[in-house]
Amino acid sequence: MYPTTRTSPNVPDDPDGPDNPNVPDDPDMPDDRNGPDESDGPDDPNRPDEPDRSDDPNGPDDPDGPDDPYKPDLDGLDNPDEPNDLDGPDYPNELDDPN
DSSP: OOOSOOOOTTSOSSTTOOOOTTSOOOTTSOSSTTSOOOTTOOOBTTBOOOTTBOSSTTSOBOTTOSOOTTSOOTTOOOOTTOSOOTTOOOOTTOOOOOO
């Protein structure tokens, strides 16, 4: 009779795979799959994190991306720091028209 469960010596105990001495571990992917991880992917020293994308998935985020002084905000919110308002003057108590 065969046992109902078997353990194989070929199955690694490490859930993210065997450690390879020629490949460094990814610091943003912990060995513990329930551990912390950055929501915007691994850090690249040659590319800074996006300033409007929070590491915390529940944190603040700018839905239309970073503000560009040559483009109107697509979310319709006034930005007093924008020097060029392409959609006309701002009126109190009204949202900018993105068109």
